[in-house]
Amino acid sequence: MxxxxxxxxxxxxxxxxxxxxxxxxxxxxxxxxxxxxxxxxxxxxxxxxxxxxxxxxxxxxxxxxxxxxxxxxxxxxxxxxxxxxxxxxxxxxxxxxxxxxxxxxxxxxxxxxxxxxxxxxxxxxxxxxxxxxxxxxxxxxxxxxxxxxxxxxxxxxxxxxxxxxxxxxxxxxxxxxxxxxxxxxxxxxxxxxxxxxxxxxxxxxxxxxxxxxxxxxxxxxxxxxxxxxxRYSLRVDKAIDALRRELRVRASIADPGRLALLGRVDDRLSEAEHGGHLDWRGWVEDLDNCGLAYDSWPSTVVASHHVEHTLPGVRxxxxxxxxxxxxxxxxxxxxxxxxx
CATH class of the missing domain: 3.30.70.141 (Nucleoside diphosphate kinase-like domain)
Structure with missing residues (x-):
């Protein structure tokens, strides 16, 4: 050296x-x-x-x-x-x-x-x-x-x-x-x-x-x-539940166009729960289109768990x-x- x-x-x-x-x-x-x-x-x-x-x-x-x-x-x-x-x-x-x-x-x-x-x-x-x-x-x-x-x-x-x-x-x-x-x-x-x-x-x-x-x-x-x-929880299941509650509230008053967007967010959640990776940019866009904050704590916790973390084959x-x-x-x- x-x-x-x-x-x-x-x-x-x-x-x-x-x-x-x-x-x-x-x-x-x-x-x-x-x-x-x-x-x-x-x-x-x-x-x-x-x-x-x-x-x-x-x-x-x-x-x-x-x-x-x-x-x-x-x-x-x-x-x-x-x-x-x-x-x-x-x-x-x-x-x-x-x-x-x-x-x-x-x-x-x-x-x-x-x-x-x-x-x-x-x-x-x-x-x-x-x-x-x-x-x-x-x-x-x-x-x-x-x-x-x-x-x-x-x-x-x-x-x-x-x-x-x-x-x-x-x-x-x-x-x-x-x-x-x-x-x-x-x-x-x-x-x-x-x-x-x-x-x-x-x-x-x-x-x-x-x-x-x-x-x-x-x-x-x-x-x-x-x-x-x-004070916030780190539990991913609680974050998903909180997001779904918010989606249900908004769906109850949404017009048909907004209802489809809310359904898209719910579909992304379901895909992630079943092992799929969450596309961060798409997730941010979908939440924004629904009037939901992408940087809310529930959204952040869900994304922290389901986005891809590492590049394949890189040390x-x-x-x-x-x-x-x-x-x-x-x-x-x-x-x-x-x-x-």
Missing amino acids: PASADPHLAQLDTDERWRALTTLPAKLSLYRDEVSFRESWRIAQEVLGTQVLTVLQQTTLLTLRPEAILARKADDCLEFLRRHDFAAIHAERLRYDRNSIRDLWRYQWNVAQLDSIEVSDLVHYRAPALMLVLRDLHPAPGTPASLRLTAVKGTSDPTGRTPRHLRSVLGAPNRVLVVIHAPDEPLDVVRELGVLFDRAALRRVYATMCQEGADTTPRSEIDDLYRSTE PLIPETGRRGWLAGDGLLLPRQVIR
């Missing part, structure tokens, strides 16, 4: 210190040219000093996404984290925008269908999110905190989870409404913070990683988010979490230390 011209990144090349952050050199090659990653790494070094690698291995992030706030999943999530020995030491409220969404998942969304991305945007824009800084109180042999959390979190695809995974516990129904997000490796922690926060916020968040103290439930932040947002630009490399001893796992 060529040495970086950035002196802060060049320090990672000394004695392959980068192996404390990732077991995937190709991932580092992609990240090291990103301004957001470089800024975040420099500030991490400035704030955390000689303990920077240790701190990044012993702490991680988990974001309660907008749908987690809307569905009131925060307390169930925190209880799961406590049972798995992750202590929440800080909470940071954030709003996703178009650029941060695309930057954050740049190396995974190359496989995503554009319909799925458009529906994801509706979810991300609908409410604020809450990022938790977590300390790992019971590290697993051979892996940093971020990898242990990834293992218990579960995949975005429900078919790849068990009922014990966090996403299953929280009722995440599909690959759009995944409820939570967490970075895979310490390197991803650095990059994610750089994508989401400005320099002042980066200093604040990194400073919390070295503070002492027990698990702190971010009660005031959660209550404030709940007060400022409506993510970063296809691995790094877990296999850590378990094989490719990572540089540092001795556990008291963080000060």
Whole structure:
């Protein structure tokens, strides 16, 4: 791997210190040219000093996404984290925008269908999110905190989870409404913070990683988010029922021309329920012709479940979490230390 011209990144090349952050050199090659990653790494070094690698291995992030706030999943999530020995030491409220969404998942969304991305945007824009800084109180042999959390979190695809995974516990129904997000490796922690926060916020968040103290439930932040947002269900069957109720109400007063349009929407719902994919652009047009909002919560939930999610035969630009490399001893796992 060529040495970086950035002196802060060049320090990672000394004695392959980068192996404390990732077991995937190709991932580092992609990240090291990103301004957001470089800024975040420099500030991490400035704030955390000689303990920077240790701190990044012993702490991680988990974001309660907008749908987690809307569905009131925060307390169930925190209880799961406590049972798995992750202590929440800080909470940071954030709003996703178009650029941060695309930057954050740049190396995974190359496989995503554009319909799925458009529906994801509706979810991300609908409410604020809450990022938790977590300390790992019971590290697993051979892996940093971020990898242990990834293992218990579960995949975005429900078919790849068990009922014990966090996403299953929280009722995440599909690959759009995944409820939570967490970075895979310490390197991803650095990059994610750089994508989401400005320099002042980066200093604040990194400073919390070295503070002492027990698990702190971010009660005031959660209550404030709940007060400022409506409550919605993530259940797809409830969303379909809500749409059908609306269709029946409108059909009862519709003229023959509008009645045919309403029937077309109902037909699309039936096709999706029986295994067909929902054509997003056609769905939006049909709802608009009926005077229904395509971005209503029931419509968004139905579309999140029934649009095509991935392009066939395409692999993510970063296809691995790094877990296999850590378990094989490719990572540089540092001795556990008291963080000060």
